[in-house]
Amino acid sequence: xxxxxxxxxxxxxxxxxxxxxxxxxxxxxxxxxxxxxxxxxxxxxxxxxxxxxxxxxxxxxxxxxxxxxxxxxxxxxxxxxxxxxxxxxxxxxxxxxxxxxxxxxxxxxxxxxxxxxxxxxxxxxxxxxxxxxxxxxxxxxxxxxxxxxxxxxxxxxxxxxxxxxxxxxxxxxxxxxxxxxxxxxxxxxxxxxxxxxxxxxxxxxxxxxxxxxxxxxxxxxxxxxxxxxxxxxxxxxxxxxxxxxxxxxxxxxxxxxxxxxxxxxxxxxxxxxxxxxxxxxxxxxxxxxxxxxxxxxxxxxxxxxxxxxxxxxxxxxxxxxxxxxxxxxxx
Numbered sequence: 001x002x003x004x005x006x007x008x009x010x011x012x013x014x015x016x017x018x019x020x021x022x023x024x025x026x027x028x029x030x031x032x033x034x035x036x037x038x039x040x041x042x043x044x045x046x047x048x049x050x051x052x053x054x055x056x057x058x059x060x061x062x063x064x065x066x067x068x069x070x071x072x073x074x075x076x077x078x079x080x081x082x083x084x085x086x087x088x089x090x091x092x093x094x095x096x097x098x099x100x101x102x103x104x105x106x107x108x109x110x111x112x113x114x115x116x117x118x119x120x121x122x123x124x125x126x127x128x129x130x131x132x133x134x135x136x137x138x139x140x141x142x143x144x145x146x147x148x149x150x151x152x153x154x155x156x157x158x159x160x161x162x163x164x165x166x167x168x169x170x171x172x173x174x175x176x177x178x179x180x181x182x183x184x185x186x187x188x189x190x191x192x193x194x195x196x197x198x199x200x201x202x203x204x205x206x207x208x209x210x211x212x213x214x215x216x217x218x219x220x221x222x223x224x225x226x227x228x229x230x231x232x233x234x235x236x237x238x239x240x241x242x243x244x245x246x247x248x249x250x251x252x253x254x255x256x257x258x259x260x261x262x263x264x265x266x267x268x269x270x271x272x273x274x275x276x277x278x279x280x281x282x283x284x285x286x287x288x289x290x291x292x293x294x295x296x297x298x299x300x301x302x303x304x305x306x307x308x309x310x311x312x313x314x315x316x317x318x319x320x321x322x323x324x325x326x327x328x329x330x331x
Contacts (some may be wrong), residue, residue, distance in 0.1 A: 018303040019310040020296070022056070024255035024277045025203040026178045027139055029056035029111055032272065032311060033296045036259055036282035037062055037115035037141065037182075038087065040292075042101040043108070049289040054296060056278060057111030060097065062143050063131075065123050067093035077215050077224045082234025082261070083283055084213055086227035089117060089146070094127045098134055106136035113180065117143040120150050121166050125173045132174035141180040142170060144193075145209045145231075157184035157209075160196035167200025180204040180257065183248075185237075186212050190244050194252040206257040206280060207248060208241045234283040235261040242274050249275025249316060263291060265298030275316045 020031035035058035040046060043058050052058065070090025077084050092101065097114070105112050114131050118124040128140055144157030144166065156162050167181055181197040183190055185208035194205055210231025215224040223229075241260025249256055258276030262268050263284040271279050284291040303311055 017309065018300045019312075020056075020300060020303075021310075022277050022312050022315070024178075024257065027111070027180075027204060029278055031056040031296050031299070032276075032278040033268065033292050033299070034058060034111075034113070034257060034278055034280045035285060035292045036280035037143070038085070039282040039285040042092075042097070042105075043112070044101075044104050046285075046289055050293045052105070052108040052110045054293045055110050056296075057113055057138070058292075059113040059115050059141055059280065060101070061091045062089045062115045062117045063091055063094045063097050063127055064089065064117060065094060065126050067091065067096065072226045074224060074226055075230070077230075079213070079215060079232065079234075080236065082232055082236035083286070084215055084225060084230035084232055085210070086225045086230035088227065094130050098130065102134060102136055111138040112136060113139045113141050115141045115143055115182070116170075117146045119146060121169055124166055125169050128170045128174040132176050137177065139178040139180055139204075140170070140174055141182050141206060142167065143182050143209070145182070145184040145186070155184055155186065157193060158187045160192050163193050163196040164200040167197050167202050171201035178203045180206050182206040182209055184209050185240065185244055191248050191251045194248045194254070198252055198254050202254060204257060205248060205252070205254050206259065208237070208244050208260050211237055211240065233260070235263060237261050238267065242270060245271055245276055246274040246318060262295070263288075265295050265302055268295055268299060269302060269314065272311070272315050273317050275318070277312070277315050 022029050022032045033056050037059040040058050042060055068090050071086050071088030075086045116127045145155050171179055179202050181202040183193050187193055210233045212229055213232035214229045217224050238261030245258040255277045257278045257280050258271035259280035262279055262281050268279045281292045
C-alpha cells in the first residue's frame, strides 16, 4: 500500500502524535472523517456546535442547476435503527451556492466537496462546469441515485453504461476538480457500477447511498411518506454497506469513502479496515450535531491506545479467511 504524504493542514486538536491524514487519489484530508451530503446543510449551520476546521471535510447538500423545493411533507420518518427520507433534493441551486454559501466557507480550514445531481446528463454537466475552478471548492461528488428523466425515471446509477457515460461527461466538464462518484446500493452488483465509474474517469468512489424503503401508517392505511418511498439510512444499513465497501475495495482500484450507519469511531474504523480510506458521517448528525468531530477524537484515542501511529496503516487491513481470493491494491 502506498504511503500518502501528510496533509498540509495537520491534525485536529486532541490527536496527539497520531497522524490522522489520509490521501484519496488527488484529494488530501487532514483526517478521515467527512460529513455526508444531505445531513450537514451547507456547513455553516453546524457552527454553533463544532469547528469545521476539525473535520477532514464535508459534502454539501446536493446542488442542481436551478433551485428546488423538494417533496411535500411528510418527507422524513424514524425507523428501527435508522430513518427514511424523501426530501426530494431541495436546494438553493448552484448559482446561489456559489454566490452566497461558498464564500462563507472559505475562511474555514477544511475540504469542501460539492454534491451534484441532475435529471439529465446535460444538467449534471452544466452544474459541474459552473463549479469547476470555484475558489474554495476542493472536489465534486456525483450523486448517481437520481431518476434519469431521459430514460423513464430509472436511476442513473443502476445502469453501468450510463454511469460510465455520465462520469466521462462530467470529467470533461470539470477537469480541475477531483471527481468523486457516489454509488447507489440499489443494484444487483455494485462492483460493476464501480468499474464503470473508474472507466469514466472517477478519481474516488463514495458508497453507499441510501437503500430504497418505505414505512406504513397502519391506522391510516397509507404510506408515512408523501412520496411513498424514501432512502433508508442509519445503523440498520451498516452491515450491508460494510459488505459493499470491502467488495469494491477488493475488485476496483480506486480509493473509497465509505458510509452507512457510522455513529462511533468503532464504526468508522471498521469501514477503514474493510477498505475505506475515509468515511462519511450522515444520519447521526441529526441527533448529535457534534458527532463528526467526536468521531475524529475517538479515532485518535483508539490509535494511541492501539499503538497505531498513522491511521492510514489500517486501511484495507481486513484479515480474510483462508481460501478468499486475494485482491491486493493501493489507495
